[in-house]
Structures are given as C-alpha cells and as structure tokens.
Amino acid sequence: MSHSTLPNDTGVPSGHTYDKDAPPPPFGHSLKGFWAFDPEYVNLNHGSCGSLPLPVILACSELGMLAERNPDKFHRITYMPLLEESRKLVAELVGAATDEIVLVPNATHGLNTVLRNFEWREGDVVMGASTTYDAISRTLQYFADRSEQPRPELHSIEYTYPMTHAEIVDRFRSRLREIKQQYPNTAFSNAYNEADANAAFKEGKNKFVAVIDSITASPGALMPWQEMVKICREEGVYSVIDAAHSIGQEMNINLGSADPDFWVSDCHKWLYTKRGCAVLYVSKRNQYLIKSSIPTSNEYVSPRDPRPLPRGVEGTNFVVQHEWTGTMDFIPFLSIKAALDFRKWLGGESVINEYCHKLAIDGGQRLAEVMGTKVMDETGALTLNMVDVLLPLPVQSREGEVYSKDTLRAINNQLMEKLLLKWNTYAVHYFHAGGWWCRCSAQVWNEISDFEYLGRALTAVCEEIKRSILTSPEQI
C-alpha cells in the first residue's frame, strides 16, 4: 500500500458507539472492534503514539462539527467551560487541584515550558539521564549551548538496566552529590516557594535542576520517582518529572503527596485521548516560576504593569495563560471526557491496568521463550504495562566490539521496515547496554498470541540481519 492510497477494504470499523448499560466484550482480540486498526496489524506498540478508540474519534468528530458550525461561538464561549471540565477530570485522576493542571499539546512541550521558564544564571546546573527522552536531553543541551553567558552546565547520570529501585535511588543521590562537589564555590538553592526564591535570587544563589523520568521510554521501566523527588528536596535540587507514560498506566498517582516541583504526562498515550493532549502540573507554590506560557499568550502579565486577574480568578495567572496559546485544534484537549467514559465502561483504571500488567509480564515471558532470549526485568519491579525483551542478536561487552554507529543505524532501519512493512506488527526496538531490545506495550486488545507472532517476526528479521548487515557490514 503506497502512502497516498486509502485502505483498499471498505470495512468500516463498527465500534464508534457502545451501550453504557451493556457490559463490554472480554478483553483481548474481541475488543479490537473499538479501534480503527488494520485488522491484520499486530499492534504491540501502543506506548509510542497512543491509539485512539473509535468512540473517542466519534466524540471528536462531533465536537469538531460543533466548532465548525460556528467557530466564533465555539472558541469565544463554548470552549472554556469544556476545557475546565477536562482539566478537572485530569486533576481528580492525579491527586492535584484543578488550578494546578493545564493542558499542553504534548510532554515535550510541557517540559519545554518548564525548562525554558527558568531564568538561567551562570553557575546553574541541569541534569538529565542516559535514558532521558531524546528531545528533552536536546533541550537541556540547547540551554548549555548558549553562545555566551548566562547558561547552565549540563550533566548526566547513567542508568544501565536492569537495576533495582534501591540501586537507582542510591546512584541518583550519589550522582547529585558528586556533581555538587564539582562546584564548591556555588550555593545552590531549590526554593520551595516564591518567598524563598526571592530571597535566594537576591543572595545570588544558583539552581540545580534535575529531569527525572517516572517511567523511562527505552527501556520502558518504572522509576522510584517519588523517592527521587524526596532526594532532590534533601539535596537542594529542583525536580522536573517527565511522566509522559504515566497517566492511564501508573495507578494511584498522588501529586499532592508526592509534591514534585513539576510534572508532565501525555494523555494521548495511555489515557486514550486524541493526539495532541498532555498535562502540565505545577504546584501552586511554584506557579510564580512559570512566568509565561509557551508561546506567550494575551494573558501574560508583566511585573512592571500588573493588571488585576480576570474576575473570579485568584492566585496566579498560570491557568489563564494556558487557556489560549495561539489558535490550534482544541479538540484533543476536549477528548478527555470521552476517553475516560470509555475507560470507565471497559471497567475502569484498575481493571484495565490489571489486565495490561499481567499480559505484559506473561507476554514478555512468552516472547523471550519464542526468541530464545530473556526478559530484562526479572523481578517485575520495573514493569507496568511495558515489557522489555532481548532480541536474538549479539550482545557486545565494549563499544564497537560488534556494532559500529553505521551498523546500529542500519539495524534500526531494517527492524522498522521489516516489522512494519513485511510482518505487519510493531514494538519499539532500541540498543541498550550492548544489546538489542524490544519494548512491548500490552493493551486491552492484545493477547498472548500477539507476543508469539511478534516473536516469530523478530526472530526472522534478526536472522536476516545476522546474515546480512552483521556478516558483511559493507552491504549497508
């Protein structure tokens, strides 16, 4: 199928609506009717771009038609209350107050909003990790790359999986201290609120900002992020949580009690909303730090010319700044209700995640069996709904021993093309600790047989790779 042709079959998916009073079909392949997938596509990669259920597509279409019926009425009158309802639903789910939650297009945007709002001083320090999502590492690098002062210095912490949570916590604490020791003459302060921040500012203090994943992407591993937030607090470090994968996958998120400085999660990943919807949480005590949304909006208030907040708005203008940051398609933000209604009908967050978690564990084991390899996380402590399994390719013990940069790129491309275009299945593949791994996302439409099929596909593709790229690298 060329990229410009529509699907040949006119099979119209049937699951746009559901009877709230009738129980859903059992989880597994019988649920596939509620998604728009090519029926032959074995989708084990929900985690990358999310998967929009048909009932949510229908709700989005209806809202879209409402908007086009009268764009001015929709954008000037209808939109705001619906946006507030969306924010309230998210806030309830994560243990935050509604006015600590705003919606942004994606986690990268939310994290850029936070990181770019810090007023960097010479002497400031930022820290990512070897597992930080690439665009976010690049954001930190961009700050450090300013042609002249002021700019922070960039550090990183290395994680090599598998690791236990205790090991991660220890390594994190040690690394923070190790870095601080490199700056004996710098006074770092992670002000808990605005008053402390003003004092620290006047005293010329510096900032140490750490980006921490709640669930890393490659591998898909649950981190002890709440403990790491505590360590940050103890060590005088700001905690910026990249929780892209958390909402809808991680149960019992309670931001009020975890109290990170900042937290961002994609609703269009595990929460079933339309692509282009993420949550930015900023505790009330920190909202003074987000001086401007990105892009800056009409509601930006200059400290030089304070105007009163709109009627009925108390506190900061953090929320109103994020109501409109340029005209865009606002429907993704408004798809949260339909997504949550559908998830509730399926049985709710616990039911969904119990199924997905069990399938991730069982599926990972089965996949490892089929490929003759192993699961990365043997204890299961790092596994929610994503499981990482070794691919049947050589593991090297030092850099360059088996794989050159070109070889790695060629293998990555080959895996993607063969899986998507020949075998019609997919899971993310990545290189870590000398070996090739896949990360499977277990979702409510998946069954064990999907992992078996993926295993057959990966085995075949890896055989080809061993015979071609790894035998004659000049073939690349």
Next chain:
Amino acid sequence: MTHSTPPNDTEVPSGHTYDKDVPPPPFGHALKGFWAFDPEYVNLNHGSYGSLPLPVMFACSELGMLAERNPDKFHRITYMPLLEESRRLVAELVGAATDEIVLVPNTTHGLNTVLRNFEWREGDVVIGASTTYGAISHTLQYLADRSEQPRPELHSIEYTFPMTHAEIMDRFRSRLREVKKQYPNTAFGYAYSEGDANAAFKEGKNKFVAVIDSITANPGALMPWQEMVKICREEGVYSVIDAAHSIGQEMNINLGSADPDFWVSNCHKWLYAKRGCAALYVSKRNQYLIKSSIPTSNEYVSPRDPRPLPPGVEGTNFVVQHEWTGTMDFIPSLSIKAALDFRKWLGGESVINEYCHKLAIDGGKKLAEVMGTKVMDETGALTLNMVNVLLPLPVQSREGEVYSKDTLRAINDQLMEKLLLKWNTYAAHYFHAGGWWCRCSAQVWNEISDFEYLGKAFTAVCEEIKGTILTSPEQI
C-alpha cells in the same frame, strides 16, 4: 442549544465532496453547502479562526483514519513525504524555496520560535506596534521582563488608522531613528548572513529587532510591509513579519524578492487548511539563527558535538528540526493539499480574492449606510478582504472622556454576547482612536445581504448599549 449538545438537527451538510470536472456554484450563499455552518449563522468573521470547508474536513477524516489504522506506520513512514509535499505547496505559493518553509501550529508559535531564538544581549532593542497582536506584544514584553540581565528593551510605534502607506512608512522610518538615538553608545549590528553575524557577535554588537504586521488584525489593514523591510535593512534592523492574515488573502507574495528576515502566516485563516497549521519562513541566510525549534526536537545539533546531517540533507538542520517537535495531531499540516485543491476548483487564488475584495469594499459601504456611519479606509489602499466600519457609538477625543476601562470591557462583552447568542452573526469588534469599529471578513459564501443583516444587528445592539451601559455605568 447548550454547549454540551451536538446540533439538534440531523441535517448532514452535503458538501464533503465535489466533482472536479463540474464548475462550482456561483459565489455567495449558494456556496454555503461546502461549509459546516449553522445555516442561519451569518458569518462575517472568517478572519479570526478560519473556516474549514467540508471537502477539507473530509480529507482530514480520511488521513486521520489512515493514521489510526497503523499509528507507527503512519508516523514513522507515511507522514514525512506528505509533510514535505505540504511544505512544497506553500513554498510555491509564497515565492520561497521548499527548504525555507516549515510548518508550525500557528503564527504565535512561529513568531515565538523566531523571537525566542535570538540570544538577547543587554543593549538589544525590540520594537512592536500599537496594532501588534496581543500575544506577540506580550512575547516582546516577556523578553524585556527578565528579572536580570541580559534582556532587550522594548519600544513601540503608534499607528492610528486610517493612515496612507506613505504616512506609515515615514512614521516607521522616523521611529526607528528616534529609538536608535536613545542609545548613542550602542553599536547595532545587523547581520545579513551568518558570516556577518559572527563578526558582529565578536565585536560585541547589539541587535535591533522589529515585528511588523503585513496585515494588521485590528483594524484589518494592509501594511506596506515590503517597503518597511527595505527600511529595516537600511536602518540596520531585523524584520520579523507577522503575516498571520496573508497567505490566501494577499496576492503575489514573493518572499524571495521581498527578502524579509523572517515571515510567519496562518494557513488555517485564509487558506482553508485545518486549524493548527501555519508557515514559518526563514531565508536560508538566516537559518543559523534558529538554533532550536520550539519545543526542541531530537534533531537539535549542538555546536559542541556536531553530528552529520541525515543522509540527503544539505545546508542547515532547520527543516529536520521542525519535522517533529513532539507528538501531536499532524493532520492539520497535511490538510494543505486538500485546501488548495478545493480553492483551485473554486477558480483559484485570483478568482477567490477578486470576489472577496470587491465584496469587502461594497459590503463595507453598505454596512456603513445601514448603520449611518463610515468606512475607515476611504481610499481602499488598506483593504484586501477585510473591511473596517465605525459602529454607531460615541467617539471620544481624549482618553476617559466617554469610556472608562470597565465600560470598554462591558461593551465588548455585550457586543459579543448579543451578536453571537441573539442575532446569530459575527464580525470582530474593537476600540480604536476613540471609537468602536467592526472588522468584517468577506468570504466566498458571503453576499451583500449579510452586511445588511449585520448592520441591523449592530444598530440594535449599539442602541441597547447606549441605553444601558453608557447611560448608567453603575449597571455594569
């Protein structure tokens, strides 16, 4: 109709498709079938949020289903060539090279990308105008509001319409010189290209950056922006063109010959694309200045660790940085082809804009007649497809004479509510030079009778306002 119910009538608009080989209906109300408007809604405000034609909506649905059929295949393989095609179509329309055009969600985002990429130094100067779009003025203000150095100083230029193009140019040139004179010890260095920029940087030179509208929003007025770009060049000032309203309304845009430093326009306004699509033009000579997309992407390259551009990519990584700046709904960027195909079927850019322009002129006169007022732009030199007409409310000659801040806000709210909720019609309304004005957007579905209806509505609402808010201000 409450905000949470879909339209009550089950009437499905019929214009999702059209026969390319059959001529379109005549312009005017006969074309309304190709939009999703409430049939009773008199839409004279296309300019604010754009209006998505049904055939484009249909194309977007098809692309959306394609994406959901296999999200990984779509995002990893299918999307990029389609994006490039969109960029090429835009480039052809505006006289630019394809690799000088990237797509961003909206003009505010594109202008924030440019303005936030400048590395501001103490001594730098930015200038907006009294007519600059609110969010953009606030972006400049935000840059100037940094708590400590380095930060630019913000200046503004006042435009009071109507003005002739000659007057605008004179005032612009004088103002630039006046502002520069306030900094006798500052050496402003305008760099035409990267080589010049590096030299200026080393010499510690400063920058003077001007944001110029090609077509202002309130009033909707065509500016002599190409001449203003030349003046900027002569005066050593960077020209950043807010062309939000230009593409699809302004004919014969030739960026190659106008050669602004930066130019940004909304495709979802006058070009009929889906909301969330704008074009950011950066001349190849200036792409070094856009160090990072916003948000920063995977493709950001640090000067400290240069990696080769992807195979086949020459020049800068400006384009690849903007291919993926976080997961979002990419369909708006891909709606350009369907929008242009539809516009071509209607007769093409000239035919569309001739109709709209003539109707703006005639409709404006008619509206002024009905309301007993006047058109702002008597010569027509400032009018493309938007026309500004005085409302039948008092005009004050000095601030506060008739209208207090509260009164202005109350009148604005009243106009919006009554027009949208009672009279089912709309045109943007704003306060300028002591008086209240409306800005009507003439589009291919409009006819003179629409302006007559709007005139009846405005007359009635303004009478109410005179009888309430302006009689007893405490009623607010």
